[in-house]
Amino acid sequence: MTELDLVFHARRAVTAEGEIACTVGVAGGRIVAVxxxxxxxSGGRVVELGRDAVLLPGLVDTHVHVxxxxxxxxxxxxxxxxxxxxGGITTIIDMPLNSLPPTxxxxxxxxxxxxADGAVYVDVGFWGGAIPGKLDQLAGLHEAGVFGVKCFTVDSGVEEFPPLDGAGLAEAFRIAAELETPLLVHAEDHGEIEQAPAAQGDRYADFLRSRPAAAEDRAIARVVELAASTGARTHILHLASAGALGTIAEARRAGAPLTVETCPHYLSFTAEEIPDGATQFKCCPPIREAANRELLWRALAGGxxxxxxxxxxxxxxxxxCFATGDFGKAWGGIASLQLGLPAVWTQARQRGFGLPDVVRWMAEGPARQVGLRHKxxxxxxxxxxLCVFAPDEAFLVDATTLHHRNPVSAYHGRPLSGVVxxxxxxxxxxxxxxxxxxLLRRTKH
Structure with a gap:
């Protein structure tokens, strides 16, 4: 056998064969033996995992705004x-907006x-962006190695990344199908949101009414139609509304090339528990009710x-805007990069799921979606x-100790299970x- 650089002895490891006891050998940056x-x-370094630790594959997070x-x-x-x-993540794919210029x-x-060059501690790939007036650039982005392109059907929150109208969305689908590149869609319907009460003030219930589930459901129905008619590989971002699950399941049964993600905050929090003025919980689409959360968990279990x-x-x-707690004016987004694994595991174990399920959702699934066959x-x-994870070790989240640049987190003060x-x-x-x-580039797959 090749001389090994690194060996892990793990009484528990989540491998391609499931959760097993095994020894993993590493040489030249690759796994060469399980x-x-x-x-x-034996190897240059041997890591003996304790009985309370599990060896996991490094997670892949395909939705990060750097x-x-x-x-x-x-x-x-x-x-x-x-x-x-x-947080146990070894690969991220960076979103095209909120940087200047957008990608x-x-x-x-x-x-x-x-x-990014020379500044990244994990592997980083990039999504491109599809906005009005720039659709003719998608082929060049694809050729330059982006993993796909993202668009909005509603205001993105930053003026330099405007949404596509109906004709623009259809054109983006046509181009994506021609390029054979994934199209990622933030799917909320502009018309439904325009008709809803405007978001203002510190009441979370008012903010929730300003982004109704119907907006998500209607936009997703249109996205599904375009995916089916064009054959473009389509990915629905941050699904929050369980009302769209039937449409998605039916389209997938019919063969639509469709994948779907959700996020730890939609699986962890509920609208009922969010205090008024707690703008650290603001995101779009919003965190919805407890019954909705359980339907998202059921959809994860069912694939x-x-x-x-x-x-x-x-x-x-x-x-x-913590001084006023105004949900209408506060930035919409949740910082959770370091906490995704323990947040999901804390909720998953309460519902009878195991670590192989979490690995499937947070490592295998995202890697497959973007064609990273070697991750x-x-x-x-x-x-x-690889990641060494202690699933039974509990901790209380202190946002000031996280590696994120700003100590702002919806998880601050929350007890979680699982320490990396x-x-x-x-x-x-x-x-x-x-x-x-x-820095990663797309490969053909």
Missing amino acids: EPFDADL NDPGRQEWEGFATATRAAAA VDPASLGTKRAA VIDSVVSDHSPCTAELK GRIAPGLDAD RGTWLRGVEVTGEQPHGD
């Missing part, structure tokens, strides 16, 4: 990727890559929802992206001292 626990393997360059005071590549590693053409992608990703959308404390699982030949004790990227432990992440 052997029985008592296998006699905001760099241009809004580095919100977040940046160094802080975001350190936070990712601290809507090859030149802006080059600017984004230059900002209607494919993955769970953060939608890490941080900002400064000032932009959350998301523990198996020979794959990248040695170490993360390895291609066989090298991520300590936060020296960045050694790669």
